[in-house]
Amino acid sequence: MVKKTISILALVIAFGGLIWGGVHYTQAKIGFENSAEGETNETLLSEEELLEKTAVVGNIESDEWSLLLEDGTELIIEGRSLTYAVQNGFIPSEGDTLLITGFEDEQGTYEIAEIENLTSSASLLLRNAYGQPLWGKGTGNGGKGGGGGE
Amino acid sequence: MRKIAISSKVRNNWLIDAILFISALIVLFSSIYFFILPVGGYMGGRNPNYGIVFIMERSGWEFIHNWGGLLMIIIALIHIIIHWKWIKQTTLSVVRALSHKADRFGSRLAWNIILDIIIAVSFLVCAISGLFFFLGGKYSANPFLFSVLAWDLIHNWSGVIMIMAAILHFTLHWKWVVNVTRKLFPQKDFRRANAPAADSANPVSDAS
Numbered sequence: 001m002v003k004k005t006i007s008i009l010a011l012v013i014a015f016g017g018l019i020w021g022g023v024h025y026t027q028a029k030i031g032f033e034n035s036a037e038g039e040t041n042e043t044l045l046s047e048e049e050l051l052e053k054t055a056v057v058g059n060i061e062s063d064e065w066s067l068l069l070e071d072g073t074e075l076i077i078e079g080r081s082l083t084y085a086v087q088n089g090f091i092p093s094e095g096d097t098l099l100i101t102g103f104e105d106e107q108g109t110y111e112i113a114e115i116e117n118l119t120s121s122a123s124l125l126l127r128n129a130y131g132q133p134l135w136g137k138g139t140g141n142g143g144k145g146g147g148g149g150e
Numbered sequence: 151m152r153k154i155a156i157s158s159k160v161r162n163n164w165l166i167d168a169i170l171f172i173s174a175l176i177v178l179f180s181s182i183y184f185f186i187l188p189v190g191g192y193m194g195g196r197n198p199n200y201g202i203v204f205i206m207e208r209s210g211w212e213f214i215h216n217w218g219g220l221l222m223i224i225i226a227l228i229h230i231i232i233h234w235k236w237i238k239q240t241t242l243s244v245v246r247a248l249s250h251k252a253d254r255f256g257s258r259l260a261w262n263i264i265l266d267i268i269i270a271v272s273f274l275v276c277a278i279s280g281l282f283f284f285l286g287g288k289y290s291a292n293p294f295l296f297s298v299l300a301w302d303l304i305h306n307w308s309g310v311i312m313i314m315a316a317i318l319h320f321t322l323h324w325k326w327v328v329n330v331t332r333k334l335f336p337q338k339d340f341r342r343a344n345a346p347a348a349d350s351a352n353p354v355s356d357a358s
Contacts, residue, residue: 015314021185022310026303028188033299063209
């Protein structure tokens with residue numbers, strides 16, 4: 001009887017944990033997807049909003065590029081921005097100097113709109129004039145909206 | 151000396167099941183990491199859990215989850231091939247029972263069949279969605295059929311359903327697991343050491 005009770009209790013705990021994990025996972029994924037979609041706006045970016053920054057490529061990894069900005073801070077390119085860049089053949093080398101044009105979203109996060117490699121003269125447009133990512137929906141690529149996602 | 155009577159078929163089944171179980175455990179434990187820390191990446195500064203290292207980095211957990219999952223798919227395919235005759239016969243019996251051409255099953259066998267169907271379907275969905283990520287679908291600008299988020303959630307919930315059904319399946323076959331494991335790894339039983347081995351003449355049957 002005790003053995004049976006313990007077994008049922010263990011099953012309930014295991015199943016409860018699995019359902020909690022599934023719900024937590026779903027909520028987190030949808031939450032981040034929505035917050036990423038909220039970044040985009042429907043108005044054209046003005047000249048004042050666009051900020052240019054020069055950076056030197058520090059570390060290139062398959063899932064993350066680390067750039068060192070002029071002011072000594074680090075800028076990380078990852079997720080779909082990085083994937084989009086790689087898929088479009090924009091792969092800088094360590095030590096290359098990049099000219100980055102971007103803007104700050106409502107949360108104050110710097111979003112990259114265009115990158116130009118001053119060392120190799122290659123360039124890539126990542127966002128349109130509205131600040132929407134080119135891999136997002138409504139941009140002809142059939143992907144999802146939002147930027148900077150995983 | 152005690153003679154162990156166990157057929158090579160049962161031994162092979164046990165071995166396959168043991169590898170399947172170990173790979174499932176690897177996938178399950180790495181899944182717990184992703185349940186707790188679902189979102190990776192810097193996310194433009196929005197991810198408060200970015201950079202958290204639990205035993206190893208996220209890429210390490212991904213590596214274990216991906217390769218453990220692939221091993222699980224391969225072993226499960228072998229498991230299906232080995233039990234193909236049973237699957238075929240049972241499917242025919244189910245069809246006949248449903249069309250009232252044969253008697254209905256006992257409740258235990260009926261539960262076993264229902265669980266096996268749930269495991270098979272959820273495993274198939276989980277494996278396909280897992281292969282989508284394994285083959286780099288996550289980084290596709292134009293993902294196949296669904297959005298990356300939809301693939302992700304399909305993988306998540308099919309995995310949860312599969313684990314729950316697998317736990318129940320394991321519980322249902324617990325006696326078989328214990329019996330075969332005892333036969334494969336016999337322990338010296340001092341109480342019965344001098345007594346005649348009564349059970350050695352009864353080989354353990356295959357429980358599909």
